Amino acid sequence: MVHCKSRMTICLLIAVAVTLMLGVAPATTLAQEKVIKIGTIFPLTGPVALAGQRCKAAVETAVEILNNKHPNIKVPLADKKGWLAGYKFVLVHTDSQGKPDVGKAEAERLINQEGVWALIGAYNSSVSMPASMVAERAKKIFMCGASSSAALTQRPDMKYFFRTASTDEVESHEFVEVLKWLNKTQKNANVKTLGLIYENSVFGKHAAEEAKKAAAAGGFTVVADVPFTPGATNLDSEVQTVKSKNPDALFGAVLGADYALMVKTMKKMNWIPKVSLNYCSGYQDPVIAKQLGPDADFFMGSTGYSPEFAGMMPAVAEVEKIFKTKTNNVPYDSDSIQETIAMLVLAQAIEKAKSLDPEVVAKTLYANTWPSPLSLSGKVAFAPGGQNKLALSIVTQLQGGKYKRIFPTEKADTKPIFPMKAWDKR
Amino acid sequence: MVTPMHHGALKRKDLFWLALVALMALVPAVSAITANSFLMHVLILILLFASMAQAWNIIGGYGGQTSFGHSVFFGIGAYGAGMAVVTYGLSPWPGIGVGMLAAATVAVLISYPCFKLSGHYFAIATFAVVEIFNRMFLVWYWVGGALGLDYPMVEEGFKNLMWYDSKTGYYYCALVLFVLIFGIVRFLEGHRFGYYLRAVREGQETAESLGVNSTAVKLTAMALSAALAGLCGAFFVQYNLRVDPGMVMSLDMSMKFVLVTILGGAGTLAGPLLGAAVLIPLQEYTRALWGGLGGGVDLIVFGVLIIVIVVKQPAGISGIVRDIAKRFRRPADAKGGTSVGTA
Numbered sequence: 001m002v003h004c005k006s007r008m009t010i011c012l013l014i015a016v017a018v019t020l021m022l023g024v025a026p027a028t029t030l031a032q033e034k035v036i037k038i039g040t041i042f043p044l045t046g047p048v049a050l051a052g053q054r055c056k057a058a059v060e061t062a063v064e065i066l067n068n069k070h071p072n073i074k075v076p077l078a079d080k081k082g083w084l085a086g087y088k089f090v091l092v093h094t095d096s097q098g099k100p101d102v103g104k105a106e107a108e109r110l111i112n113q114e115g116v117w118a119l120i121g122a123y124n125s126s127v128s129m130p131a132s133m134v135a136e137r138a139k140k141i142f143m144c145g146a147s148s149s150a151a152l153t154q155r156p157d158m159k160y161f162f163r164t165a166s167t168d169e170v171e172s173h174e175f176v177e178v179l180k181w182l183n184k185t186q187k188n189a190n191v192k193t194l195g196l197i198y199e200n201s202v203f204g205k206h207a208a209e210e211a212k213k214a215a216a217a218g219g220f221t222v223v224a225d226v227p228f229t230p231g232a233t234n235l236d237s238e239v240q241t242v243k244s245k246n247p248d249a250l251f252g253a254v255l256g257a258d259y260a261l262m263v264k265t266m267k268k269m270n271w272i273p274k275v276s277l278n279y280c281s282g283y284q285d286p287v288i289a290k291q292l293g294p295d296a297d298f299f300m301g302s303t304g305y306s307p308e309f310a311g312m313m314p315a316v317a318e319v320e321k322i323f324k325t326k327t328n329n330v331p332y333d334s335d336s337i338q339e340t341i342a343m344l345v346l347a348q349a350i351e352k353a354k355s356l357d358p359e360v361v362a363k364t365l366y367a368n369t370w371p372s373p374l375s376l377s378g379k380v381a382f383a384p385g386g387q388n389k390l391a392l393s394i395v396t397q398l399q400g401g402k403y404k405r406i407f408p409t410e411k412a413d414t415k416p417i418f419p420m421k422a423w424d425k426r
Numbered sequence: 427m428v429t430p431m432h433h434g435a436l437k438r439k440d441l442f443w444l445a446l447v448a449l450m451a452l453v454p455a456v457s458a459i460t461a462n463s464f465l466m467h468v469l470i471l472i473l474l475f476a477s478m479a480q481a482w483n484i485i486g487g488y489g490g491q492t493s494f495g496h497s498v499f500f501g502i503g504a505y506g507a508g509m510a511v512v513t514y515g516l517s518p519w520p521g522i523g524v525g526m527l528a529a530a531t532v533a534v535l536i537s538y539p540c541f542k543l544s545g546h547y548f549a550i551a552t553f554a555v556v557e558i559f560n561r562m563f564l565v566w567y568w569v570g571g572a573l574g575l576d577y578p579m580v581e582e583g584f585k586n587l588m589w590y591d592s593k594t595g596y597y598y599c600a601l602v603l604f605v606l607i608f609g610i611v612r613f614l615e616g617h618r619f620g621y622y623l624r625a626v627r628e629g630q631e632t633a634e635s636l637g638v639n640s641t642a643v644k645l646t647a648m649a650l651s652a653a654l655a656g657l658c659g660a661f662f663v664q665y666n667l668r669v670d671p672g673m674v675m676s677l678d679m680s681m682k683f684v685l686v687t688i689l690g691g692a693g694t695l696a697g698p699l700l701g702a703a704v705l706i707p708l709q710e711y712t713r714a715l716w717g718g719l720g721g722g723v724d725l726i727v728f729g730v731l732i733i734v735i736v737v738k739q740p741a742g743i744s745g746i747v748r749d750i751a752k753r754f755r756r757p758a759d760a761k762g763g764t765s766v767g768t769a
Binding site (some may be wrong): 040044045049052053056092093094095097099100101102104105106109112126129130133137157200202203204205206227229287382 | 464465561562565571572574579591662667668670713714722
């Protein structure tokens, strides 16, 4: 009886293994159609899975627009005309789990087994780095939406890597400009010292380094430099360390649930700086802002998009309707919208090049300025290294649960509330 | 129970392993396999994780000391090679040697006090060691801190232990790693030191009463195990061309050392290979098939399959294989065949 069971187990395992191996073989039926396969690499599980799921939905939204006629949507190629009209984009999704080795392995599999024409991803800068190296060696285009590490576009030999989002370097300088502007325009602002709190990851560490450079250039003194382990269950000692130095301003590079924990801990310790500015992070996440409720108010951060920007970017509304059907009604945030932009810009480049030669399309991407109604600047253009030199972000402040535009002043829709209101005076 | 090995069985067993290695060496000659880079990737990972698990098996399986700290030694080896290439612009080879030595030294320094603990307490202490080293490397500027080390594009080949277009070079390196570590363990199985180690596992006080210096035996086994884990780490970083503390010095990585061995069968020569041969394809193919769906479907399926195996045969896959072998051997025994002794 025992042996029967063992044999059954072995048979079961062999059956599963064979099924798995056969199932992973690339689909051949698509070869007959005019399809362009695009591989996506996002963290669909792990600590930033929610952000990864939204990025995936954002690329799907772009492909739905590109594959079908949408005359009511005012973005290029939504009318389904031109050279690309005979083609369909097909997405092959993968899960990086937020791990560099997994992301690299999936990039290799997408290129060699699935035969994708280009890659989009990978949200985590630490995953984008090795995955884009795989694409570069294979001469495949890698479109990067939301990874913010400036180092990604500081690799001079990269010819096939393109990023649409702003970087932590640009954001750091923007934050310092905000501090200077507050000193100039607010009575008795007197912001001189700066505290940094950031997750100890590629993203956080890069952001902190760029913040230090920008602060030094702007004449501000960094008095607290506090890293923490991502996915922390307690930030008491980190917030206490910042509190003990009592900086006038606080820059945060804190993702997802860690951001909510940081805000709650600041409230628990009854400490708040005069101004708090946050990189693309938990601050931008509309779900986290909703969870925090009034506690989220008066914090500031860089924002590439929020639903409150709809008046400035009318084309987003119709696109966002499709996006919301894939995200249980959650709107775009600054990161996810960049993935839609990346896919739409790539499609425009193929259309313009009238070619599926990656080298020709990559040169076309560099050579042109692309209309991008979903971007704040309305355009995308790439500098050597692949960075979108027209990437813009606006500094917003959460007021009454709404992302209010405050800087630069020509884009502002309200005045900042400065200093931040103390916890017991809200 | 430690039983002496039958010399005839020893030869047959070795022949089996030699034939297996010869077969594995011929794999890249099959163009259908080399053309499928994902299959090559899976085969490389099987060899790597089997080697890692075998390195752990020395102290965890044969020595009976359940260490959850092996990702530290793995990480030190990875950083040795990584820093040689990225920080100093050298070939990884000197870094590999330094990494192995450093891993063995750290293992001895950590283990000496930890071996005063036993059972669950030893395991808990090794958990803490991983966290300490992870935090330390995250803020240590010299080793790249949280940013980690990204490899530059250098000339491919054995000198730099790096290949870009083909995985065949990596496959043979993984095979050499596998042969080296399995060879060492096979040698230890029949050596006096191996008997001492298993005697300590079965009963430390009894072994000591017979004149075995249990502390020296455990420390030597730990140093050897750590050095080999460091060697595996060096291969891991050369394969992924990036290292950061989260990739190598994590509880997740430590669990893989233990899981592969326990699943295959701890304290047996074949266990680590059987564990890796089942676990790695499951992990990679479930992720490839269902990972893109999101929601962790692949991880759920992976977890359920592990539960099925463990529930069906708590002794691991080697237990299942033993059951099958007995089933086939029984008719032979009935006809007057002889049973094979095991270590």
